Amino acid sequence: MKTDVSSFPVYEILTLFLEREPESFFRSMVDRFARVCGAVRIVLHLRIGGEEALHYWGFRSLPDPEKLVERSDANTYYTSFDDGELGFIYVEHSHYLSEQDKVLYSMVMPALERSIKLKKAQIELARSHRREHQIFETAFEAFTFVDEDFKFREVSSHVERMLGYSYSEMIGKPLLEMINEEDRPMVSEEIDRRRKGHKEVYEVRFLHKEGYPVWVQVSASPVYDEKGKFKGTLGILTDIDEKKKIEVEATRQKDFFENLFRMVPEALVVVDKEHRIIDINEAFTELFEFEPAEVLGLDLDDVLEKGKKGSADRKKTCEIMRGEEVEFEAVRYSKTGRPIYVLAKASPIY
Structure with a gap:
């Protein structure tokens, strides 16, 4: 006839405490388990989260776990959890274990082992989360x-x-x-x-x-x-x-000066360090009749002097290329060859 262990008081106590915080269960279980089972001595040895703990009752001093197995006889119940990796439980009775006692233990111990494994997993997960959070924080x-x-x-x-x-x-x-x-x-x-x-x-x-x-x-x-x-x-x-704010401000200033360059009524031209034309404004086109596509990349003197470049003009060009500010009067020529008297001012751009 199959024994219904769910009616045993000790089973009810165990299942009740297994639903609670495992550490509370481990601390209180030893005394309760011992009293309900009629045990005279009991030891619960746990290895959880890299730490070991011995909960014992009935011994005058802390027992030696290695010697408990040697004490095992017909009055004792002993089992290791997960092949000893999680610890063991040792129960010593004042009487021989009955068949009913053995059935009870065979039902209860797997539940206890699952509780211990759950606690171990909880500790490892919590430690993992702490490690991850510490990595995030540092x-x-x-x-x-x-x-x-x-x-x-x-x-x-x-x-x-x-x-x-x-x-x-x-x-x-x-x-x-x-x-x-x-x-x-x-x-x-x-x-x-x-x-x-x-x-x-x-x-x-x-x-x-x-x-x-x-x-x-x-x-x-x-x-x-x-x-x-x-x-x-x-x-x-x-x-x-902050970088985006600087970029936005730089774009705003660039747009402002580009608009200023386009709309100023004086003829403006920008050349590179080789004196090649980079940009011209609308006033330059209107005065000299060149469209941007016709002159970009060409030498400014070649465009406006029509091969009539003199030594004085060459000297001015050299001064400009050395980064000096210059101002001079000269004759320059439009696209159609029309001479234009200009006051030229040049300043370096850095």
Whole structure:
């Protein structure tokens, strides 16, 4: 007849404590187990998370684990967990073990071993997470990890400082909610590329907690589990906001001076260090009748002096090429050969 061990008080106690924090179970189980089983001595030896612990009851001093096996007889129950890797349990009774006792132990011990393995896995996972977080924190760059649903699962403190959010505020937050609205279509495309296994470096505007955009360069790499399944994206974030502001200001100034160059009423020409024409403005075209395509890349003196270059003009050209500021009156010639009296001023550009 099959014995129903679920009705045994000790089984109820064990299953109750197995659902709780394993460490609490280990500390309290020895005394409870001993009393319910009618044991006179009991030892629970654990090896979890690289640490060992002996929980014992009924001994006057800490027993020697190696000698406990030698004490085993018909009054004792002894079993090792996972071939001794996780430890063992030793129970000594005042009476011989009955068949009912043995059935009980055969049912309870696998559950206890699973609990110990679970605790070991929890400790190793927690340590792994701490190591990963420590790597994130000690890195000089700003790191993020978003899961397969592109929600933040890990961020370094550099990201917190960059965007103004606390760690708890960012964890679980969807990536797209952190992106400037105009850039979200582009980031959505990047998300699809990560799922397809592509690495990428791109620039995007994140939203600071206070609502203003922050330019960030993102180096994104897909992450896979041991079975090759996509698990998320590791991102290295570089703050390029100041660089972008400088670029925008430089572009603005460039556009301003280009417009000024085009619209100024005096004829202007830019030459390189070999005295070849780089650019002319509209006033130059109007005065000398040359279109830009006709003169770009040609020597300025060859274009405007029609082979009549004198030693004085050559001297002025040499002065200009030495980086000197010069001002002189001269005769120059239009495309049609018409002589034009000009006041020429030249300044070097660095």
